[in-house]
Structures are given as C-alpha cells and as structure tokens.
Amino acid sequence: MNYNLALTDDILLSIEKPERYIGNEVNSVTKDKSEVDIRFAFCFPDVYEIGMSHLGIQILYGMFNSYNDVWCERVYSPWTDMDALLRSKNIPLFALESQDPVKNFDFLGFTLQYEMCYTNILQILDLSGIPFMTKDRTWDDPIVIGGGPCTYNPEPIADFFDIFYIGEGETRYRELFDMYKKARRDGISREDFLHEVAKIPGMYVPSLFNISYKEDGTIDKIETVYDDIPSTVKKEMCLDLDEMFYPTKPVVPYIKITQDRVVLEVMRGCIRGCRFCQAGQLYKPLREKNVERLKKLALEALANTGYEEISLSSLSSSDYTQLPELIDFLIEHCNEKKINISLPSLRIDAFSLDVMSKVQDVKKSSLTFAPEAGTQRMRDVINKGLTEEDILRGSEQAFLGGWNKVKLYFMLGLPGETDEDILGIGDISNKIAALYYETLPKDKRNGRAIDIVASTSFFVPKPFTPFQWARMNTKEEFLDKANKTRKGIMAQINQKHIKYNWHEADASMMEGVLARGDRKLCKVILEAYKKGCIFDAWGEYFKFDVWMETFKECGVDPFFYTTRERSDDEIFPWDMIDCGVTKAFLLREWHTSQEGKKSSNCRQQCFGCGAAAYGVGVCKEGRNNA
Template sequence: MLRQVEKPARYTGGEWQACDKREVFFRLPEKDRIRFAFCFPDLYEIGMSNLALQILYAALNKDEHTWCERFFEPASDMREQLTRENIALSSIESGTPLNAFDIVGMSISYELAYTTVLDMLHLGKIPLRSVDRGEQDPLVVAGGPVACNLEPMAPFFDLIMIGDGEELLSSVTALYRAKKQNHWTKRDFLLTACQLEGIYVPAFYDVTYHPDGTIDTIEPNVPQAPRVIQKSIINDLNRAEMPLTPIVPNLNVVHDRMVMEIFRGCARGCRFCQAGFIYRPMRERSLENLSEAARTLFQQTGCDELGLLSLSTTDYSLLSELLEKLIPCAEKYHVNLSLPSLRLDAFERDMAEQVATTRRAGLTFAPEAGTQRLRDVINKNIVEEDLLQATDVALRNGWERIKLYFMLGLPTETDDDVDGIGSMVNRLITCWRNIPDQLRTRRFFINVSTSIFIPKPFTPFQWAAQISPDVMRERQQRVAAALRPNRRVNYQWHQFESSVLEAVFSRGDRRLADVIEKAWMQGCVLDAWHEHFRWDIWEPLLSEIPGGIHFYTRERSLHEQFPWDHIQIGVHRAFLEHEWQRAMKGKTTPACFEQCSHCGARAFGGGVCFEPPRTSSQKDIWT
C-alpha cells in the first residue's frame, strides 16, 4: 500500500527519538496501562511542526503506565486506500488501530480542522457522537486553543480540556487508570473527572435558547459538574515539560527546526488576538532553564535551526542575555537562531546584530493596520516610526526581505485605513532608498499579506461583527490596486470564504454540530487547505440554519449570553467589555509590564502580574 502513495514516510514512523515502548509496556498488567492516541487533525507535515504535540508526547511518555502514539489525517491517496481496503487508521509507532486505544486525544489548533476530527474518528472506526459510543469504545477527549469554545463540536467529545495541557493530561490518564482498576463505567469516570480543574464534560450541561436563537441558559444537569469550568494553568513554566528529545521527522515538515517555548501568554492585549487573552498571565522560563535546554537540543537533534517561540518573542525580559548565551553555542553546533514573533518597537540595532550573526533570512513584522487610528482601536501599541526604524535597522544589517501582516475588516475600519497599507509600504521603500548605496541591499523586497478579521471568544472584539463577503472582496481589491504598481512588493491574500466559516465556528454553539457532520458526510475534510475547501457544500448547509451565516457573524449585544460563558479563562467578561468600549473610543491600554489593567488573570497567582517592574537596562528593549 505504501508504494502507491505519495510520501510514504508520513505513515512509516521509525523517526529519530520517536517513542516505542513495546518491550516494556506490555509487561504491565492491562489494568495498569493506558494507551493514548494523540491525534492531530491535519497532515503529518503540519502536525509534526506543532510544538504542543512534542510537549504532550514527551510529557505522556514519561509515565511508565502510559504509551502515547501519534495519528495524523492521511492524505487523500492514503485515505482512499484505507477506505477501499476497509483498514482502520493506525498509529505511527506500532500500527495499532485507533479504536484499540483507551483514550483518543484530539489536539485542535484551528476551527477549520473540525471535519477532519470527524474523519479521523470515522477512519479509526469509532462512532462519531459521544452518545453512540459504548463502554468498549475509547474515551474521546479534546484540547488546544479552540477548546475555549468547542461548543460546535460538543456532541462529539466525552471530555474537553481547558488550559495548559501538560499536567491536566497526566491527571486524566491517572484517573482513567483508576477507572480500569476499579471497573468504573465511563459515566462514573466522567462524573469524577468533571470535578477536576480544567475539565469540561459537555454532556453534563444543558443549553436552552430564546426564540430569536440566542442562548438563554447553560446549566449543569448533574450535581457533580461545576457551574463554571475554571481553566487549568501551570504558574511556574520552568516546571512545564520541555521536549528535549523531540521526534526528528524523516521528511521535510512545515517548520523543520528545534523549538523552545521561552514564555507562555502575552502581556500586550491586542484586542483581536485570542491567544493574547486565553493564555494570560504571561509566564517566562528562566534564563538557566532555556540555556540548558538549548544545549541539550543542539546535541540531541542535529537540526540546523532553533526557534525561540512565544506570542511575542522580543517581550522576553532577558532576551539580550539569552541571545548572548545561546549564540556561541549555536555557532559551535552550526545552528541558526530564529525569532519568529518580533515586535516592531523592540527590533533594535543590538538585537539585529546579534541575530544577524546567525541568519539573515526574511524578517516578519505585523503592523496589522494601515493607520495609527486603527492601530489604536486594536491596541497594537506601535507607531509607524517603529516600523520605519526597524526596517532601517534590518536593511543596514543585511536583511533583504520583509514580510508585513495586516488584517482587513477590523472594527471601525474605513477606506482610509485600507489605503494606509499602501502608503505605509511606499514609505518603507523610500526608507530603503534613503540608505546610502554601499550600506543597503540591492535586492530589497516586501511581501504584504492580509487576512480577514475573525471575532474570537474571550477577546474584547468578541462582540464585533465580521464584515460581509462583498466588503471583504472590495477591500482586498483595494489593497491589490494600491500595491500593484510597485515591483518591489508582492501581495498575498487568502480566500475569504474560509474566514467566514471560521467566524461562524469560532463564536458558534452546539446547533452547528449537525451542520459539521452533514458537511463531512458530503465530503468536506481538511478545510484549511485551499485545494480541499468546499464552499459549494458549506454555503448551502450554513444557509439552512435559522438566521443563516449572519446569525453567527453579526455584532452581539452587550447583554447577550455567549456559548462559552460557563468557561472561566481567567480574564473577566467585564474587563473585555471595558476594553471593547475603549476600542470604540480609540483608547489604548498599556501592556501588563507597564501597568496592570486588572483583567482578572492575577487570580491564578503567578506570572507577570507578580513580577517586579523591569530594570532600566531591561527596559531598553521595549523603547
């Protein structure tokens, strides 16, 4: 079968540092061992680039009682063969069918993976809906960034994990072992599990609706289930698992590099950014923890690039010191350091010189909006001078390509804001021209990329509307027309239909589950892939919902109950509402390390909320 598919290495396993416990694991009594299927609902190349996979795989396999194996969605050629031969989707490590596992864990990073989740369950011969699964079927659980509102997928999961997954998953596997040892039913297990922090059992909550389709109540239907589910959090990130012996894939994956998470959460508060709020408070790893980890990674993997990951890497309080420690070691092992999430206002000469010693590839900045007015609305606390200065520094330090990200359709956006994108790009080109010939690159090139704004739960913009498809098209064309005359600029934009679907799901409720299942039955899968996306299937199905697409993309009233109101992510709804109102007035809010805005995340008892103010030398980085 492998001879007939493209890239058989997607399915063969045997990668360097993959975990094969066959020798020892099966010596344990059956009741003492948990087989955990880590499912990533996308292709191997995407899943193997995902840091959460490496973290949770390492954390689970540390436990001698648990063997975590990987599953990915097969590409269409392999999928056809599995279906034709009636072979169940099997694990990469041991070739065990999905339905033979105790726990199936879906790691969901984006809403457009929903139909792929169903496809993997189906290929693994597991009933899709929780109510249709019996005692012999695996427990199906989910986690990941979208878990904070997985209501559209609620009927398909037995249990959803909210918050940091490392320790939470260990609690779930330990409890499941107790279930096996004590012969509990699945329901007994779930009644106990739902009392753990961060565990949400959708079946234990009833949702009622007003006649206009908005939510009336969300109430627990068993006494054990809490009224509000509190997210799970690891306050001291140094305690969290760092995958020091990551699996090294045998084929090229999207991000072919080692990665270190230098901090979790974000202190900035960009009002459109869900990750910036749901992972609060910002928690850093120590300098010692990171430099030791880097040394081990250099020795263990043989990769030639180390990514320092976070939501905003230049906000790490000791970044200069960290680079000073890492660069000599990186040079010794011929490893390039990459800083994927740079803030414009923090990209300074010293840092450019430090990073430039290891790599001069393209630099990516995200101004997000074309005018200062709109950047204030979204709380992107940068000014155009930051971008001009960062570009000047980059060009004088050998960079040739700059990538700029913008978002179209942000709340209050006007034509002037859209035109501001073209004006900003023109000023960057002028900046390049103003650098003396001998100091600048001749091959300067700017990639401009726009995406469509999607209102997300747990952000100040959770009340905002998404612009209509007609306006999306018009604004994309406006940017394209402004940038077209310039041969140093390339403009990329995404198909807007998938942004509409993402917007429907991101603020969706349980009634969408039927639509998702119908779409999957009609052939929708891998919806995040342009070549697989079937708007011709989705659009008529979504139009059948009372209120249609507009019901989910409309502006929400301040009093409307959200499908996710029973989840406590740490940031209070009142704070988000206050931020929404400040946005409408164009008022900005400072970052946590400048001034606390009392969002509510302080209640977790850790992170930036409790750190002493930064010293003046550290502050240099943020000026």
C-alpha cells in the same frame, strides 16, 4: 519488540510520502503494551508534516511516556490518497508507534489548533471505527478528549467529544489517568466515569451541560445536568514553567516538516493586550522560564536530535527579560557548531535588529513587521502599541544593517475601519520603500532595489477577546476592501517595489462561523463531512459551496454567527468556560476600542483583567514592584 507495519510494502510504495505512516522515527517511544495500563493515541487532525511541527504534542507525548503505566502514540490525518486506500481496503486507522488500530486505545486525544480542521476530526473517528457521537460510544471505544485553543469555544464540536481539557495540559492528566484506571477496575459505567471527570478542575464534559435558546436564536441559559459539578470550568495553567516537563528528545521525522528544528519555548503569555489576539488573552499572565534552564534544555535537545537550527518560541520574544543573555549563549554555542538560530516574534527595535544581524544572513532573510492596520487611528483601536515612527525607525535601522526585503502583515475588516484606514496600507508600504532610497545612497545599495510584500488577512473576531462582541464583514465586504487595498498600493509612487497578497475570503467567513458558533453547528459539520468536506484548511480541498448548501439543508443561518454585532449582555456559547480573564474586563476593552483609545501593556500598568488571581508571572512582578 517486533515491529510489524500495518501496511504492506506494495501499499506503501503506491502512496505519496509513505514515511508519514511507518513510525519508528528517532526518539519515538515504543513500550511493551502488556506492561502499561493506559494507551493514549494523540492526534493532530491535519497531515503529518503540520502535526509533527506542533510543540504541544511533543511536550505531552514526552510527559505521558515518562509515566510507566502510560504509552502515548501519535496519529495524524491520512492524506487524501491514503484516506481513499484505507477505505477501499477496509484497513482501520492505526497509530504510528505500534501500528495498532486507534479503536483499541483507551484514549484518543485531539489537539484543536484551528477551526478549519474540524471535519478532519470526523475523518479520524470514521477511519478508526469510533462512533461520531459521544452518546453512541461504549467502553469498547476510546475516551475522546480535546485540548488546545479551540476548546475555548468547543460548542460547534461538542457532540463529538467526551471531554475537553481547558488550559495547559501539564497539570491534570495524571489525575485523569488515575481516575480512568480506578473506573475500569471498579467496573463503573462510562457515564458515571464522565460524571466524576467533570469534577476535576479544567475538565469540561459537554454532555453534562444543557443549553436552552431564546426565540431570536441567542442563548437563554447554560445549566449543568448535575448539581455536584461546577457550572463554570476554569482554565488550567502551569504556575511554574521551570518545574514542568519539557521534551529534550523530541521525535525527529524522516521527511521535512513545516517547523524542522529544535523549538525552545522561552515563556508563555504576552503583556501586549492586542484586542484582536486570542492567544494574548488565553495564556495570560506572562510567565518566563529561567535562562539557565533554557541553556540546559537547548544543549540537550540539539545533542539528542542532530538538528542544525534552533528556534525561540513565544508570543513576543522581545519581552523575555533574559533574552540578551540567552542570545549571547546560543550564538557562542551555535556558531562553533554551524547551527542556525531562528528568532520569530521579535518587535522591530534597535536591540532586535542587532540580534538578527548577528544570527541571520541578511542577504537571504526578510524582515517582518506586523503593523496590522494602515493608520495610527486604527492601530490605537486594536491596541497594537506600534506607531508609524516605530515602523519607520525600525525600517531605517534595518536598511542600514543590510536588509532590503520587508514583509508587512495587515488585517482588513477590523471594527470601525474606514476607507482611509484601508488606503493607509498602501501609504505606509510606500513610505517604507521611499525611506530605503533616502537612507541608502546608490553606491551603498549594491545594485539592489527594495522588495516589499504587503499581505492582508481578513479579521475574524475570536472568543475571549475584546472583539468577541464585534460583527464580522461579509465575503463581499472583504473582497471590496482587498480591491481598495490593491488600488491604493497601485497608486503609490513606489508601487513597482510593492507586491500585494490577500487571504481567501470564503475560508475566513467559514472560520468566523466555526469560531463563534454553538451546538447547532454539530449537525452541519457532520453532514458537510458526509458530503466530502475534509482538509478544509487546504485551499484546494475547501468546498465552500457544499458548506453553504449544508447550512441551508440543516436550517442554520451561518451569518447569525458572523455579521451580527452582539449586545453587551448576550450570553455567549462559551460562557461556561473561564479563561482567567473576566468578561467585564473584555467588555471594558471593547468600549475603550470604540472610543479609539489605547491601553497600556501589563508591565506598565495592571488593568485588572483577572489573571492576577493565579498569583504568578508578570502579575506577581507588578505586585512586587508596587
């Protein structure tokens, strides 16, 4: 087929990284548009290098294009230089593969990974000439659908989306596409089509739900417009990962992206139950892929891409029961072909350190721990399942194995945190530094000193976690805690070997508002976008003062969503969604955390979270073992 670029050479040469916009990369898919019934533009609302690194889009892009009647293309947020150029020259936003305007597609799909990308959704709609509001769209506009973790509270952006797909995307899209084809063939209205879509499991159509409020601003009732649609939308989940589509021909970019490697997903879900972690609840229960299938997928993907690195993807790779066999296989294959193996999400134990020493050049790499809190009391509150003894034993083994760089990740502002917990961050960092010198005599250090980087992010309570009832700290509280952490580290004997970094407090506060907000935020987001808020996830473009001014003008109090602790019986904006884990279980865990008590992981004991209803994965293992 002919390949005509939407932009002329002189335009492409005038912008930064024109490769972001030309498409035609290795393994990208082109089809004859006259031979397909559905055209789907898939968008990651951030710059190309971030979006191209996302595994979820690669999976669904490959799956959609395996259908003869569907052509899926990609679109990303144009960077600021391209954004200005498209506006000044009135060039409509286009998809990469065909270079056709996004407005001409049947579907525009967004993956919603991070709340701070919400204004970029409006950028995409704006540049495409698609009305912002679902109520203003006709059949001349694409159906706008969102998926991903942020759809578990889609309310702050509910007015902008026709449909939210709740759960894992592999299960229901075929049904949706067939329903769309029938609707267009039968000539039914867009509104009637959306009414029918709301009957498909996992499909949340926000325009078909009415929200009423109490005088204090909390939600009084969530009701459906029609009696024949479910009042609760239950998440969709892959029951057999080995049967599901997985891309062995991912699109390979022209330029370096954030995750520039083959990604091999070994399992979904997690057994650990950290109380701050949203992903750990959303993707329950843990489901593993068969090791033989993973070996086959790895070899095919490496052959089809030419990548020189492969990364294992999961929430906690150490919990994959067939990891030793998979690692041995990859080491044997990758060593002979000079391919690097990347192992994120490993727990720091003897096995993991042994594996890392086999696959990494220890002189170049850092060892990463995520204690999350400075004291054992606080780690029990958040159910981290990591003791100081684990941390120090893992550090000692690492030092003996040749490591001398350690990265430590903590959170500030956790529920029930005290000054002692904050100062504990400097204390544990110092203990690790001291241990290095105790473990290695001078002649074994090769002249190298210990190098520790302690980083703190600010805690944001997320929906569908036990901490969804918790209050969030104010910006001032966060900065005060960061200052105490810094002073605590500076007071340590080994402080010259410890570097301290902390996250932006403004951005964390905004993330908290968007994470737990309701539909009143739709007008705030739209007005902030109109005032120039875009790429809020990028520190240099985040306009906190503009956001605060917009909240005031719209009569919305942002602190209502952040600094207020919720009552046990409050109706949350996201209560029409069922993530598979019951609210009663999460509330029980919230109360258990307030007592400072730990809970076991899913392989040790079932705590009745509700995920066993799916009858798969670790829940089924538990029943078999019983």
